[in-house]
Amino acid sequence: MVTNDAPITGATIELENLTKRYPGNPNPSVDSVSMEIGAGETVILVGPSGCGKSTTLRMINRLIEPSSGRIRINGEDVTDIDPVKLRRRIGYAIQSSGLFPHLTVAENIAQVPRMIGWGKQRIKDRVEEMLDLVGLDPREFHDRYPRRLSGGQQQRVGVARALAADPPVLLMDEPFGAVDPITRDHLQDELIRLQHELHKTIVFVTHDFDEAIKLGDRIAVLREQSHIAQFDTPEAILTNPADDFVSGFVGAGAALKRLNLTRVRDVGIVDFPAVTVDEPLQDLFDRFRSGGSNEILLLDRRSRPYKWLRRGDLMRARGSLARAGALVSHTVSADATLRDALEAVLTDNGGRVAITGRRGEYVGVVDMETLLNSVHELLEADRLTALEHREELAELQESQQHQRSALEGGPGGGAADGAGGEHP
Structure with a gap:
């Protein structure tokens, strides 16, 4: 993940020969795992089902x-x-949120702070702070029960609860595995944004390698018994997998998977003409006449993308914007990946996608040209990396050949002894 100047609030984690044996099983479920995780780092554990990643x-x-x-x-x-x-010092988020169904959202979030002795006002302030942090309006969600939340909202509350006592470490066991793909993308983006602000130490289990690439500073690819096949950055694993086992996890399309390594906020987000729904129609006509664009983005009263308006749409509006334009069907956050943005642009016929902030507010647009330029840059970088690897391999092979020649022709070598030596 991209870091900023916010202080690191995470802690280092060291695992030394960590092993788990269960009675009746001759082989350990986890066998002597050693790993060092830096403060503020997000490390993803990925591997086949039953390899011991959740146990670790x-x-x-x-x-x-x-x-x-x-x-x-x-x-x-x-x-x-x-x-x-x-466990009170370590945040823990799991699949399906794990919220207590008989407690309100606020009571769920307050559980650990209450257990460690925080005062009522401090807890109240922290609950509101955490709801705001995960993008949920405290006034709307404070007193709701989990059954009145969507799957994505429940997961957000689960993350808020895990972070409520401000732990340095957050453990996440396939937390987004039970939600639909679109919600999962949004939750991943939200986690990226949170980590960009908080810099906790996160250990995250998943079976989805694309998710691992998107979220991780480093990825530990695990074999059976949690033996580490490769522990490296996503870019290093994509460009130079350690062996066939790791290559199997990377799968096809490594270059396209690298689109998950770059965030939308790191490329060219551009301004785009935008107006609110409260703006008079005549002012919209004036905006079209004075500007060079044939399209304007209409925002709702909370500054969120609502409709794409073209010149001809206003002629058909008949005094009401309710009948004009095309609804914005896709947006991506500034913390989304280039792959997310590319998928959204390809789904929409307009060749662009609106970018939103933490509460869904409009911040700009990314267009197809910007995304294709980024893809070309990644492909060129991959080509140069592959060329460098081939050159290094050729140099290594040449060096090994020279060494073999020297050994065969040097003192004590077989060729010298057999061909030119005198027999006593």
């Missing part, structure tokens, strides 16, 4: 007790401390 994650907060090995958080060995106290 849950040993960090000791929901599963290790059979052997050590866990250090900010240098402190937490293997032998009270596991309940440890």
Whole structure:
């Protein structure tokens, strides 16, 4: 993820020979895993079903007790401390949110702060702060029960609850696996934005390699028993997988997968003529006449993209914008990836997509030309990287050939002894 100047509030995590054995099973479920995770880093554990990635994650907060090995958080060995106290210091988000159905949204978020002794006013302020942080209006969601929330809203509340006590570490076990693909993309973007602001240490389990590329600073590709096949940056894994096992996870289209490494906010977001629904029709006509654009973006009363308006649409409006223009069907956030933006542009016939901020407010537009230029740059970078690798391989092979020739022709070598040596 791209970082900013916000302070890092995460903690280092060290796993040392972490192992889990279950009675009756001759082989360990997790076998001697060692890993160092930096403060403020997002590390993704990805691997086949049953490889032990969730078990490894849950040993960090000791929901599963290790059979052997050590866990250090900010240098402190937490293997032998009270596991309940440890879990209150570590945020935990799971699939399907795990909210208590009989508690309101506010009561769910307040659970850990209340258990560790925060005062009522501090808890109240924190609940409102966390709802705002995850993009939910406190006035609207404070007193709702989980059953009155969509799947995506429940997951947002789950993340808010996990972060409520301001833990340095956040563990996430396939938290977005039970929602639809569109909601999942939005939740991923939200997590990217949150991490951009908070810089927690996040350990995230998924079976989806595309999700791993999109979210991770580094990815640990795990074999059976959580043996690490490769632990590296997404870019390094995409361009230079360690072996066939890792290549199988990368799959086809590595160059296109690299579109998940660049955020929309890092490319050319441009201004686009925009007006609100309250603006008189005559002012819209004037905007079209004075500007060079044939299209204007209509915003709702909360400054969110609402409709794309063309000149001809106003002629058919007959005094009301309700009948004019085409509804904005797709938007992406500034923290979305170029792949998300490209998919949205290709789905829309206009060759552009509106970019939104944390509350869905309009911030600009990215067009097809900008996205295609970025794709071409990535493909060219891949071509140059592949060329460099071929040159390095050729140099290595040439060096090895020279070494073999020297050994065969040098003192004590077989060729010299057999061909030119005198027999006693």
